[in-house]
Amino acid sequence: MEPIFDRESWQKYLRGFTIYDCAIVRQKGYGFVLVEESPDSHEGARTRFMTMAVDQPMEKRFGASTTNSFTFTTLACSISPPEYVAVDTRTSVYSSRPGLGRGEKPIGQLIDIRTGDDGVAVIQRVVRVNGQIYALGDYRKIYRRIGVEQWIELGSEGKGAPMPDMKTKKFYTVYDIGFKDMSAFGPDDIYAAGGSGDVWRFDGKKWHQCPFPSNEVLKTVCCAGNGKVYITDMRGAVWVGREDRWQKLIDGEFGWGFEFVDTAWFQDKLYLGCKSGLWVLDEKKKTLLMVDEVEKGAPTAMNSGRLDLSPDGQYLLTAGPHGAYLRDKDGWTRLFSSFDFA
Known part of the structure; x- marks a missing residue:
């Protein structure tokens, strides 16, 4: 080219x-x-x-x-x-x-971004889900973009993920409750993850917390074309499942700062990106492979992640x-x- x-x-x-x-x-x-x-x-x-x-x-x-x-x-x-x-x-x-x-004006100047602990939300990432753009904040805050300098926090529409009862724990941090990523099969089947095993599913009307068998801080979530949901954590472990059924496919062996930051389902494969480059999941063998070792002409870490x-x-x-x-x-x-x- x-x-x-x-x-x-x-x-x-x-x-x-x-x-x-x-x-x-x-x-x-x-x-x-x-x-x-x-x-x-x-x-x-x-x-x-x-x-x-x-x-x-x-x-x-x-x-x-x-x-x-x-x-x-x-x-x-x-x-x-x-x-x-x-x-x-x-x-x-x-x-x-x-x-x-x-x-544009910051989101915090346009709408209320205060959290339940009298702090303000920190944006973890911005994503496209179901064709719309969302900014994901800590403390389970999700902001939908509706126009130039126009954002709506889902909780203001009655469609936000509920916060835990603050009386049961004196102090919650971003390591306890999400969100860091969001993905969807459709408008009535959305998954968000982040915090210590904090996984939620939106059914089109309300959010439901998914029982998750780990308290590791979660980093990415991907609703794949095979109907499964893949989640990665701070240590690089890979989980698969839906709703209340989850299993670990890959143990986490990555050091801090090298965990996966992006995952994507493409051509019947799960691709996972991080500082060390691009990986692909072999689900049958329950292993991760560097993409440049298994796909011809694939990028190295300098040009991927x-x-x-x-x-x-x-x-x-x-x-x-x-x-x-x-x-x-x-x-x-x-x-x-x-x-x-x-």
Whole structure:
């Protein structure tokens, strides 16, 4: 395929930055959250939001905006309306629609984000579920995006996951109660997970807590095309089941900071991404395999780890600190790597 970047565009958009998150809206349309390379902490680094339409000529291919007011930012896309939306842990929001990229008022300035312990919600990630964008907060807070600078906390509609009785425990933390991820089979079958074994299912009317056989902090949840739900925890363990039936497939053997951050079901396989790269689950053998060891042309850890599935389910985008790959039904395509211009 024709190179996505030339040297001039790479120096303008990618030089000095690494990829932190990614999203795909269509086969030729991608969004990325970039973080400035720095010997200092993530806290002081600049964040850049970059979109690309690779079927456009080079001079019209990219859009970018750089700020120093975001930290630990995740990204999701929707198709109605078509936009990328990024939200950071402090509820700051950036949105990018065709021909328009802008910072928006933080969610915390638009609606009440106070939690039951008199604190304020911290956004764990932003996701697309059933075609809509949600920001997931700790203390089981879920915020649905309904327009530019418009969000609704599900509890205000009577559709939020209930909080525990605060009288039974003096203090709850984000390690006790979720959420960190959400996935769905449909509008009346949604799963959310996070906290210490905190798993919930929404049936279209109300949330039900799912008895889960572990108190490990949960990180990801994926409603797969085979009708199963896959959940990963802080140690990298993989669980499978539904509602009140769960079993552990893989023991957790990952160190802190290397747990899975994204999971996606694609072409009848569960892909799992983390700092060490991209993995695929062999459920029959109950083992995890590095994807570049079992799939021809697959990316290494430098170009993989974050995952997003296109809204039509036909393409899987993965990105790592220094590049990105795309998978379709025929296999992997290397999109770009910053090492091309190092």
